[in-house]
Amino acid sequence: MTEEEQEGPRRSIGARRNPASAEAILEAAEAILAESGPSGFSIEAVARRARAGKPTIYRWWPTRMILLLDVYHRQKGLPRFERTGDLAEELHIFLRELLKRWREGPMGQIFRMIIAEAQTDEETSEALANYLLNRRRDLATLFAEAAARQPSAPRANPELAAEIVSAFAWERLLTGRLDVPDEEIRDVTRIIANGFLRPPPRG
Known part of the structure; x- marks a missing residue:
């Protein structure tokens, strides 16, 4: 048996x-x-x-961390992608909620554990990369939709812009600086949104 x-x-x-x-x-x-x-x-x-x-x-689930990554993704606390018609505000809502969830519950610790394991385990690293690719593509839709609303916007890469947002969040997570003032989050998202949507220079 x-x-x-x-x-x-x-x-x-x-x-x-x-x-x-x-x-x-x-x-x-x-x-x-x-x-x-x-x-x-x-x-x-x-x-x-x-x-x-x-x-x-x-x-x-070949490793404990790959199973934990699936569980992490199922958590109801993960922020959604709100549509307000204003890219800076949409990014602000997403980033504020993500940092809050990482800060106030176990989700930040869980994600740090997964990231750490991915540095030495190839299967966990691949699973994390695939997960992040999908999340980055979802976030990139906010940039693509904003560009469609503004015909004068340059043809910047939405996924690259989404990766910049993620880079800020990861840096704060990995350095233990998740208690970010709301105005600072607004500054970050305003800079990213304005840079993405700024019309190209004439001439």
Whole structure:
């Protein structure tokens, strides 16, 4: 009898995820993270709670940090991309909420742990890069939509502009300076938005 058969009825369907099993594992991981924090988060604890075999979890999430990254992405506290029609204000809302969530709950600590692990683990690094690519593309839509509203705007790269916003957030996260005054956030987002939308010089 396999470990998966011993631990419960949920079964893997090979490398392709079984949706019911995957959801049970993610729900168990979220519950453990909420109860015990990042220090108490382990594949063993998740497997026991989800009644899933560790081989199944490792097949779908090769490292603890990759599973933690999926759990991080599912958190309801992640900021959304609001549309106000004003790029500087949209960026301000996003950056303010992101820094607040990182500062006031476990999400900042979790993300720092994932970043640290990515420096030495290739699989975690690849998972983090893919996650950040998708988030950066989502943020870039704010820049693309703002450029479409202003025909005189230069043809700047929206994804590159989004990366500048992310760079500010990461620098504050990794240096422990998340308590940023709101006016300072407004200054940063105003500078980025104005620089992106500024018409090219004549001649």
